[in-house]
Amino acid sequence: MSLRIGIIKGDGIGPEIVTEAIKVLNKTGEIFDFSCDFKQLLLGGASIDVHGVPLTEETIAAAKQCEAVLMGSIGGDAKTSPWYQLEPSKRPEAGLLGIRKALNLFANLRPAILYEELKGACPLKEEITQGGFDLMIMRELTGGLYFGRRETKEIDGLLTAIDELTYNEDEIRRIAKRGFDIARKRRKKVTSVDKANVLDSSRLWRKIVEEVAEEYPDVTLEHMLVDNCAMQLVKDPKQFDVILTENMFGDILSDEASMVTGSIGMLASASLNETKFGLYEPSGGSAPDIAGKGIANPIATILSAAMMLRFSFDRDQEADAVERAVSQTLRDGYRTIDIMSEGKIQVGTKEMGDLICERIHK
Ligand code: NAD
Numbered sequence: 001m002s003l004r005i006g007i008i009k010g011d012g013i014g015p016e017i018v019t020e021a022i023k024v025l026n027k028t029g030e031i032f033d034f035s036c037d038f039k040q041l042l043l044g045g046a047s048i049d050v051h052g053v054p055l056t057e058e059t060i061a062a063a064k065q066c067e068a069v070l071m072g073s074i075g076g077d078a079k080t081s082p083w084y085q086l087e088p089s090k091r092p093e094a095g096l097l098g099i100r101k102a103l104n105l106f107a108n109l110r111p112a113i114l115y116e117e118l119k120g121a122c123p124l125k126e127e128i129t130q131g132g133f134d135l136m137i138m139r140e141l142t143g144g145l146y147f148g149r150r151e152t153k154e155i156d157g158l159l160t161a162i163d164e165l166t167y168n169e170d171e172i173r174r175i176a177k178r179g180f181d182i183a184r185k186r187r188k189k190v191t192s193v194d195k196a197n198v199l200d201s202s203r204l205w206r207k208i209v210e211e212v213a214e215e216y217p218d219v220t221l222e223h224m225l226v227d228n229c230a231m232q233l234v235k236d237p238k239q240f241d242v243i244l245t246e247n248m249f250g251d252i253l254s255d256e257a258s259m260v261t262g263s264i265g266m267l268a269s270a271s272l273n274e275t276k277f278g279l280y281e282p283s284g285g286s287a288p289d290i291a292g293k294g295i296a297n298p299i300a301t302i303l304s305a306a307m308m309l310r311f312s313f314d315r316d317q318e319a320d321a322v323e324r325a326v327s328q329t330l331r332d333g334y335r336t337i338d339i340m341s342e343g344k345i346q347v348g349t350k351e352m353g354d355l356i357c358e359r360i361h362k
Contacts, residue, residue: 002037003029003313006062006069011045011092012286013296013349014072020298020353021070021305024322027357028309032318039066043099044074044092045083054095060102068312069279070305073286081288100141105271105279106171107178108139108250109307112237112257112267117330120341121262124234135240136186137257138179139250141271143171144201146247167201167246169208174274176212179244180219185310189220189241193229193249205246226253233257258283265297265338268304270311278312280304294348297336299326302356317362325359332359 007022009015022038029035041059048054054074063069075092078084083092099105114122114132122129148164176192183190192209194202206223213221224232226249232239233256245253258267267283282300290296303326310319334355335344347355 001034003034004037004039004065004067005308006041006066007038008041008043008069008071008074009046010043010072010074010286011076012073012288012291014074014286016072016291016294016296016349017282017298017301018070018072020349020356021301023353023357024302024325024360025070025305025309027360028318028322031321031360031362032315034315034318041069043071043095045076045081046074047095048083048086048090048092053090054092055098055102060099063099063103063279066277068277068308070301070308071279071281072301073282073284075286075288077288099279100271103277103279104142104273106140106142106274107175107272108137108141108254109182109270109272109311110137110139110254110258110267110283111135111269111303111307112137112254112261114237114261115266115327115330117327118262118266118339121339122260123262124237124260128234128236128238131238133237133240135237135243135257136182137243137245137250137254138175138182139254140167140171140175140246141250142247143167144247146251165199165201165248167204169204172205172208173212176209176244177215178272179242180212180216182311183219183242184216185316187241188218189222191229191240191243192221192223193226193243193245193253194223195226195249196223197225201246209244229253230256234260254283263297263339265300265336266303267300268307270304270307272311276312276314278308280308280312294350295337296349297338298349298353299336299356302326302353321360321362322356325356325361328359329355 145165152161196202264284272278306319306322309315
């Protein structure tokens, strides 16, 4: 059985961290008896260097032939990289937005996990972090304020800016279903976050989420206003399983949630469409400041590969095995520089990948 996986190594630390995730996938395949058929694709700065544009039709077509795509981060240093002399629509980030749109990736998943072993990196009080936490933010990615009509014009002599926030019931229903499906694979609780005391779009959101919830009687639904959710994430993050929310609220809350885990190098993410297809990538950027030094933390990318096994290939056992191997490596005291603490053993990108591979078993 061969899994067709597109690989976008990306820019900066991308090639280093993706190489380790490929190693982990191959090792998992050896143990669980599957193979991976990797297809290399170009996106972002790497594509600009070869084709002059951050995304080509060829990359889109090749990605569509794959069952899932694993990506390192893209982009460079905005102050020094020649990519940022180009107009905004030709810069690396435009490639990322373009591929998300072309593949109709409307659901963004960002887990925020505080590992017991890393709780020293968490800025919250110890009584809150005791035992760690594990929540998932499911953010709508292709609608709402970021995709609405916008303009700035003079009204009654005053410069006035307008941004439109639109959601239709189908857009809400499809993301809600995804949220409940994911909750079913976890602790069976959805917290739907909105601002229904003010916004019409949030009132429709709440109505449709309640309709979808009826199809999932085994999953508990609660509603929470976004301002309260922002507070609860730092007061009691353990209460959450899946947080389901619209584009802008999700953008803000997922950054807050990642901050409370304490390390960007540990955070995976996935963007899914209506089929099993997904684009999997670390939450962090391309870290040009440490690129090529062999010190980047590959764990976020390795955990993104585990999400890929779980959500695109329904290989929960294999995903569990990778996640267990990561936890065991941390328990055994190994750390990359970004998560290093006193008394632990510092390792580089490649060694971390090797140590995790050694710990994968059925
Ligand atoms: P960044 O996440 O790349 O770096 C922020 C800090 O975190 C840096 O000090 C970096 O060294 C560190 N860091 C990030 N990932 C790490 C890892 N795996 N291991 C160890 N340390 C790590 O954010 P930035 O500096 O704001 O952005 C750099 C570039 O990345 C920009 O071009 C930006 O547009 C791009 N970016 C891309 C994505 C994406 O591809 N989805 C996301 C965010 C930023």
